[in-house]
Amino acid sequence: xxxxxxxxxxxxxxxxxxxxxxxxxxxxxxxxxxxxxxxxxxxxxxxxxxxxxxxxxxxxxxxxxxxxxxxxxxxxxxxxxxxxxxxxxxxxxxxxxxxxxxxxxxxxxxxxxxxxxxxxxxxxxxxxxxxxxxxxxxxxxxxxxxxxxxxxxxxxxxxxxxxxxxxxxxxxxxxxxxxxxxxxxxxxxxxxxxxxxxxxxxxxxxxxxxxxxxxxxxxxxxxxxxxxxxxxxxxxxxxxxxxxxxxxxxxxxxxxxxxxxxxxxxxxxxxxxxxxxxxxxxxxxxxxxxxxxxxxxxxxxxxxxxxxxxxxxxxxxxxxxxxxxxxxxxxxxxxxxxxxxxxxxxxxxxxxxxxxxxxxxxxxxxxxxxxxxxxxxxxxxxxxxxxxxxxxxxxxxxxxxxxxxxxxxxxxxxxxxxxxxxxxxxxxxxxxxxxxxxxxxxxxxxxxxxxxxxxxxxxxxxxxxxxxxxxxxxxxxxxxxxxxxxxxxxxxxxxxxxxxxxxxxxxxxxxxxxxxxxxxxxxxxxxxxxxxxxxxxxxxxxxxxxxxxxxxxxxxxxxxxxxxxxxxxxxxxxxxxxxxxxxxxxxxxxxxxxxxxxxxxxxxxxxxxxxxxxxxxxxxxxxxxxxxxxxxxxxxxxxxxxxxxxxxxxxxxxxxxxxxxxxxxxxxxxxxxxxxxxxxxxxxxxxxxxxxxxxxxxxxxxxxxxxxxxxxxxxxxxxx
Amino acid sequence: xxxxxxxxxxxxxxxxxxxxxxxxxxxxxxxxxxxxxxxxxxxxxxxxxxxxxxxxxxxxxxxxxxxxxxxxxxxxxxxxxxxxxxxxxxxxxxxxxxxxxxxxxxxxxxxxxxxxxxxxxxxxx
Numbered sequence: 001x002x003x004x005x006x007x008x009x010x011x012x013x014x015x016x017x018x019x020x021x022x023x024x025x026x027x028x029x030x031x032x033x034x035x036x037x038x039x040x041x042x043x044x045x046x047x048x049x050x051x052x053x054x055x056x057x058x059x060x061x062x063x064x065x066x067x068x069x070x071x072x073x074x075x076x077x078x079x080x081x082x083x084x085x086x087x088x089x090x091x092x093x094x095x096x097x098x099x100x101x102x103x104x105x106x107x108x109x110x111x112x113x114x115x116x117x118x119x120x121x122x123x124x125x126x127x128x129x130x131x132x133x134x135x136x137x138x139x140x141x142x143x144x145x146x147x148x149x150x151x152x153x154x155x156x157x158x159x160x161x162x163x164x165x166x167x168x169x170x171x172x173x174x175x176x177x178x179x180x181x182x183x184x185x186x187x188x189x190x191x192x193x194x195x196x197x198x199x200x201x202x203x204x205x206x207x208x209x210x211x212x213x214x215x216x217x218x219x220x221x222x223x224x225x226x227x228x229x230x231x232x233x234x235x236x237x238x239x240x241x242x243x244x245x246x247x248x249x250x251x252x253x254x255x256x257x258x259x260x261x262x263x264x265x266x267x268x269x270x271x272x273x274x275x276x277x278x279x280x281x282x283x284x285x286x287x288x289x290x291x292x293x294x295x296x297x298x299x300x301x302x303x304x305x306x307x308x309x310x311x312x313x314x315x316x317x318x319x320x321x322x323x324x325x326x327x328x329x330x331x332x333x334x335x336x337x338x339x340x341x342x343x344x345x346x347x348x349x350x351x352x353x354x355x356x357x358x359x360x361x362x363x364x365x366x367x368x369x370x371x372x373x374x375x376x377x378x379x380x381x382x383x384x385x386x387x388x389x390x391x392x393x394x395x396x397x398x399x400x401x402x403x404x405x406x407x408x409x410x411x412x413x414x415x416x417x418x419x420x421x422x423x424x425x426x427x428x429x430x431x432x433x434x435x436x437x438x439x440x441x442x443x444x445x446x447x448x449x450x451x452x453x454x455x456x457x458x459x460x461x462x463x464x465x466x467x468x469x470x471x472x473x474x475x476x477x478x479x480x481x482x483x484x485x486x487x488x489x490x491x492x493x494x495x496x497x498x499x500x501x502x503x504x505x506x507x508x509x510x511x512x513x514x515x516x517x518x519x520x521x522x523x524x525x526x527x528x529x530x531x532x533x534x535x536x537x538x539x540x541x542x543x544x545x546x547x548x549x550x551x552x553x554x555x556x557x558x559x560x561x562x563x564x565x566x567x568x569x570x571x572x573x574x575x576x577x578x579x580x581x582x583x584x585x586x587x588x589x590x591x592x593x594x595x596x597x598x599x600x601x602x603x604x605x606x607x608x609x610x611x612x613x614x615x616x617x618x619x620x621x622x623x624x625x626x627x628x629x630x631x632x633x634x635x636x637x638x639x640x641x642x643x644x645x646x647x648x649x650x651x652x653x654x655x656x657x658x659x660x661x662x663x664x665x666x667x668x669x670x671x672x673x674x675x676x677x678x679x680x681x682x683x684x685x686x687x688x689x690x691x692x693x694x695x696x697x698x699x700x701x702x703x704x705x706x707x708x709x710x711x712x713x714x715x716x717x718x719x720x
Numbered sequence: 721x722x723x724x725x726x727x728x729x730x731x732x733x734x735x736x737x738x739x740x741x742x743x744x745x746x747x748x749x750x751x752x753x754x755x756x757x758x759x760x761x762x763x764x765x766x767x768x769x770x771x772x773x774x775x776x777x778x779x780x781x782x783x784x785x786x787x788x789x790x791x792x793x794x795x796x797x798x799x800x801x802x803x804x805x806x807x808x809x810x811x812x813x814x815x816x817x818x819x820x821x822x823x824x825x826x827x828x829x830x831x832x833x834x835x836x837x838x839x840x841x842x843x844x845x
Contacts, residue, residue, distance in 0.1 A: 505832075507743050
């Protein structure tokens with residue numbers, strides 16, 4: 001319930017309470033007035049009775065004083081004449097005692113004397129019979145009653161007559177005395193005047209109105225029964241008094257009530273005004289200000305010294321703070337929106353992570369970059385969850401270590417897995433974020449998708465490698481060309497003298513007798529060395545000619561078969577068995593057939609020569625994915641094959657004595673030979689050159705005592 | 721006794737032609753004439769009418785290949801078999817190619833006389 005409603009209710013309650021108080025007061029006042037009125041009525045009645053007694057006292061005195069009197073006894077006995085009676089009971093006596101008539105009876109109930117005043121002139125006789133008189137005095141000596149006469153209602157007092165000495169009337173009565181007074185208008189008016197009201201004599205009893213009516217009219221009405229000689233009603237006195245006192249009471253009561261009401265009204269008004277000005281209005285201002293959210297409505301309370309003033313100033317301040325806050329929030333929202341717009345518009349992925357690397361914010365562009373919606377990332381993914389599985393542990397630890405240092409980082413290049421499974425290269429930069437208290441909160445940063453750049457770089461790198469290779473090839477070719485030119489020049493120039501020497505040797509051999517052993521031996525040595533020199537020249541020429549490859553897609557199996565045939569037809573090796581494990585239908589290789597044949601022949605010849613005691617040679621060829629890590633396979637610029645590349649493999653394995661490790665390292669070096677003077681040391685070197693010119697690999701493995709295996713790896717035609 | 725086969729040896733190396741002549745003649749099967757100038761080779765062939773010509777390729781005045789071409793164009797010499805005797809091509813290569821390069825017979829220098837005689841015997845008409 002609102003305070004104002006409460007205040008109104010309180011006011012209403014106070015009003016009701018005050019009205020109740022007024023009602024109670026009224027009730028008490030009424031009861032008091034009733035009481036007073038009742039009291040007054042009683043008082044009036046008593047007063048009237050006393051008044052009647054007082055007014056009747058003369059008559060009573062007359063009836064009692066004249067009846068214990070010897071002279072009166074004498075009179076009723078007849079001892080005194082009428083004169084005495086006329087002298088002692090004349091008009092003056094009537095006037096003195098305010099009586100209208102006197103009747104004196106003898107003991108035998110005969111009338112001894114009677115006198116009537118002017119007022120009772122109409123009265124004929126004593127209004128009661130003689131029997132009645134006798135009955136009256138049979139029981140009592142004094143009597144008082146009313147009787148209706150022709151002249152009107154008469155009050156009668158009577159007494160038995162006794163001697164003077166017997167004022168207690170102990171002696172037997174000597175006669176009977178009656179004094180009567182007529183209750184004419186004059187008398188009742190007099191009474192009425194004394195009582196301060198109106199008096200009416202009625203034959204029947206008049207109904208007295210209800211007390212409330214009397215109270216309302218301020219009338220005191222009561223009826224006084226006037227008894228006859230038997231005790232029954234002879235008449236009724238109807239007394240009506242207008243109570244001035246009650247009127248005064250009531251007036252003062254009314255005034256008091258009015259004053260009380262005015263007082264209450266003043267209280268209500270004062271409370272209302274107080275509540276309105278001191279409570280309701282300030283509440284109203286505050287309520288309106290709060291409801292309309294308009295602090296201007298608090299202006300009237302600005303200088304108020306009460307608590308409301310304090311509250312209103314506090315609210316005012318709060319409103320101002322709120323406005324500041326709203327402004328600030330709006331500014332922040334604007335800034336946030338700007339940030340969001342920038343984040344949305346940016347090609348870069350803007351993010352925030354907590355201390356554990358869990359994303360707390362992600363711009364929408366992440367969907368373009370990694371295929372995930374921001375809501376699939378924020379609170380669900382750590383930055384390292386996207387790393388490639390092979391990179392993850394290492395890069396996660398590296399990144400967490402960097403984060404632990406709370407240092408900004410830049411251009412952290414990392415590989416991530418797109419939702420669809422392809423690799424995305426990201427360039428990540430970040431800076432630590434701290435809250436207002438300086439506590440570390442996490443990192444905020446930017447990821448740039450550098451996949452294209454990486455691809456371009458990769459392409460560039462590949463192109464560079466190719467270029468480098470070509471350059472190297474060119475340099476090599478140039479070198480070899482130079483060597484070749486030199487070699488061919490030298491070859492020609494040397495071969496000719498050699499030819500001459502050989503012809504000379506041939507000639508001399510025909511000229512000496514077979515018995516001259518030493519000369520013959522020398523000539524044989526010359527011949528051998530001429531051939532050796534010629535071999536060196538040939539190898540040198542081969543070495544230089546490697547630059548000139550005539551590449552074409554070639555069937556490796558066929559090349560091997562040709563090489564084997566050539567070896568078989570030209571060299572005798574009865575004790576060597578050659579086993580072929582040549583896989584059919586492998587992809588074509590890009591090769592210069594003749595050069596490749598030369599390589600295989602070289603290797604085979606070396607192998608055969610390595611087994612002077614005979615043995616077994618296994619020639620094997622197949623294709624496979626290169627999944628071993630070794631020189632020449634990988635991502636480095638100088639590598640010929642990438643990891644996992646499909647390539648053609650040729651293995652030539654023997655069961656010879658093997659090659660010691662030290663020699664194995666050098667077998668492809670130019671001029672290295674284990675064959676002593678029989679070899680030029682260029683055969684395998686030339687072979688290696690040829691294979692390298694094919695962008696292939698050649699290597700040898702050997703287990704001393706068990707044999708040697710030479711492996712040649714060649715590029716497939718569609719990949720070369 | 722059968723008539724000796726005539727061999728014309730054309731090579732700018734006089735020592736070589738001399739020794740070849742001596743060695744071939746030593747076999748008793750051949751009559752040998754030598755010529756050291758390429759430019760004189762055709763005339764020598766026309767005059768000598770050999771059964772086979774041993775022809776050097778690299779000669780200072782005229783290349784052996786040109787001499788062979790001239791001989792091919794001349795009716796007198798066009799049917800004479802020519803064996804190139806050269807220091808330019810290696811022995812092994814010649815062997816690998818079965819002695820034939822570009823449609824011509826080749827013998828690489830240095831060659832021993834035994835081998836040479838074998839080739840001559842195989843190809844002489």
